[in-house]
Amino acid sequence: MSITVIKPGLQTTIQSRPRTGMRHLGVAAGGAADPLSLALANRLLGNAWDASALEATLLGPTLRFGADCTIAITGAAAAATLNGAPVSFHETIFPRAGDELVVGATEKGARVYIGVAGGIRADEILGSTSTYLLAALGGHHGRALEEGDILPLSPKQIDRLQTPEEFIPPMSSSWALRACESFEAPELSAAAHASFFGINWTVGRRADRMGLQLDGVTLEVSTSGRMPSAPVFPGTVQCPEGGTPYILSVDAGTIGGYPRIAQVARLDRHLLGQLRPGDHVRFLLREPQAAIDELRDKIEYWRGWLPDIEQVI
Numbered sequence: 001m002s003i004t005v006i007k008p009g010l011q012t013t014i015q016s017r018p019r020t021g022m023r024h025l026g027v028a029a030g031g032a033a034d035p036l037s038l039a040l041a042n043r044l045l046g047n048a049w050d051a052s053a054l055e056a057t058l059l060g061p062t063l064r065f066g067a068d069c070t071i072a073i074t075g076a077a078a079a080a081t082l083n084g085a086p087v088s089f090h091e092t093i094f095p096r097a098g099d100e101l102v103v104g105a106t107e108k109g110a111r112v113y114i115g116v117a118g119g120i121r122a123d124e125i126l127g128s129t130s131t132y133l134l135a136a137l138g139g140h141h142g143r144a145l146e147e148g149d150i151l152p153l154s155p156k157q158i159d160r161l162q163t164p165e166e167f168i169p170p171m172s173s174s175w176a177l178r179a180c181e182s183f184e185a186p187e188l189s190a191a192a193h194a195s196f197f198g199i200n201w202t203v204g205r206r207a208d209r210m211g212l213q214l215d216g217v218t219l220e221v222s223t224s225g226r227m228p229s230a231p232v233f234p235g236t237v238q239c240p241e242g243g244t245p246y247i248l249s250v251d252a253g254t255i256g257g258y259p260r261i262a263q264v265a266r267l268d269r270h271l272l273g274q275l276r277p278g279d280h281v282r283f284l285l286r287e288p289q290a291a292i293d294e295l296r297d298k299i300e301y302w303r304g305w306l307p308d309i310e311q312v313i
Contacts, residue, residue, distance in 0.1 A: 001067035003120070005149040006100065010059040013131035014122045014139035014151075015113075017050035017311075022126060023254045029234055030132040033209055033250050033273030034111055036169060036302075037075035039312045041115035044072040044092050046158045049308045051119035052129045054145075056112045058276065060103025061145065063114075065095040069155035070117035074163070076109025076274060077171045090163035092117075109171035110207075110276040118154040132251060133209070167305040174200075174280040177268045180288050182236065184223065184259035192219040196245065196261065196283060203279045209251040212275055218243035221259050232256040235264035235272065237283075247272060265291040267298045270313050 005012075015038065018031030032038035032055055039049040054061070060078060073080055073089045080087050080103045087093050087101075095101060103112055122129035123138050131139025140149060179197075188196065195217045204213035221239050232238065236248045238258040247264065248256075249272050264272065265286055275281065286294070295313075302309040 001069070001153045001155055003116070003151040003153060004064045004066060005061060005145045005147060005151070006064055007062035008145040008147055008149070009056045009061040009103070011057040012061045012145045013055050013133070014052050014120060014129060015055040015131060016052045016122070016129045018130065018250065019126050019128045019132075023231070026254050027126060028132060028134075028251055028253055030138075030251055031128065031130045032113070034075060034113070034270050035312050036270040037111070037113045037273070038115070039306050039308070040090065040163055040167070041072045041074040041113045043306055044090070044161045044163065045070060045115050045117040046156070047115065047117065047119055049306065049312055051115065052122045053113050053115040053120065056103060056114065058110060059105045060112050063101045065097060065099050065101070067097050067153065067155055068095070068157070069153060070094055070158050071101070072115050073103065073112060074115075075112040076106035078106045078112055079104040090168050092158065092161050106276070108173055109274040111273050116153055116155060117158050118156040121152040121154060134251065164305060167302070171274065173278070174282075175271055175275060176282045176284055177271060178265040178286045178291060178294065179237065179262045179283045180265060180286055180291055182260040182263045183230070184221075184227065185261050187222045187259050188239070188261055189220040189222070192221065195219060197285045201245070201281045201283075203275050203277050203281060205277050207275065207277050209249055211246050211248045211252055212272070214245040214247065214281065219245060219261075221261070223259050227257055227259060229255045229257045230260065232260060233263070235266070235269045236260050237262040237264065249273070265295065267291065267295040267313060
């Protein structure tokens with residue numbers, strides 16, 4: 001029982017949970033770029049929140065099913081068809097053996113998640129099946145899917161289910177990210193600090209699972225490139241001496257030598273996976289305790305549909 005990849009899309013990988021507890025060894029976290037959408041797909045399918053699923057970036061794949069199974073699609077807004085008939089996101093879909101699913105280009109948001117009841121069998125490395133492309137770890141031979149790949153399944157049949165309307169995340173081309181000042185924020189000039197938190201940034205063309213460049217004003221920083229390397233994390237906003245900020249995403253390394261001027265708060269970090277070139281981004285300054293309080297409120301809200309939400313975000 002399997003899925004055959006007819007067309008792989010732009011970049012489709014198998015993703016699951018991040019690799020945690022190993023940053024001191026130089027192992028990047030990785031995992032789904034938008035773990036909330038991954039969890040929402042798996043919730044519809046009776047899977048654990050982190051069951052292996054497909055993550056498609058900007059343009060989805062064409063897949064042929066080798067057996068009857070149950071799937072769910074979540075994440076970015078895109079058109080999808082099964083044997084030419086439109087199918088909806090955020091509800092269970094029941095392909096039969098031989099059926100073909102086509103997921104088109106995303107219209108808002110960057111990544112679509114395709115889960116299968118029972119999960120997709122994948123290579124587990126260092127506690128996760130997530131594909132980490134830079135080191136060729138996990139997933140399907142450590143790489144993005146290619147035409148002709150065959151993905152083994154352990155399918156199970158489940159009842160029809162839909163995500164409640166209040167738990168469907170909206171997709172947009174304008175995003176607000178709550179963020180706290182980070183260690184080198186004092187290295188920004190007063191004008192640069194005001195600009196960073198005061199303007200709408202545009203996501204540049206350099207945007208992938210490693211991070212996203214922000215286009216807008218040039219920020220003035222005073223380290224002149226002489227800062228020693230220091231720990232960084234997904235959500236860290238660095239500002240090289242050129243003055244162009246860069247948000248680190250899930251596949252970012254563990255250390256960096258550029259000033260860390262901000263940190264996207266944990267409660268909004270999953271949104272980074274849906275930012276795409278041309279999107280607008282506004283940073284909302286939060287004190288650490290306020291970010292913690294808002295995280296607790298968000299967890300309490302989502303617990304009504306995703307009991308494991310604390311592990312997800």
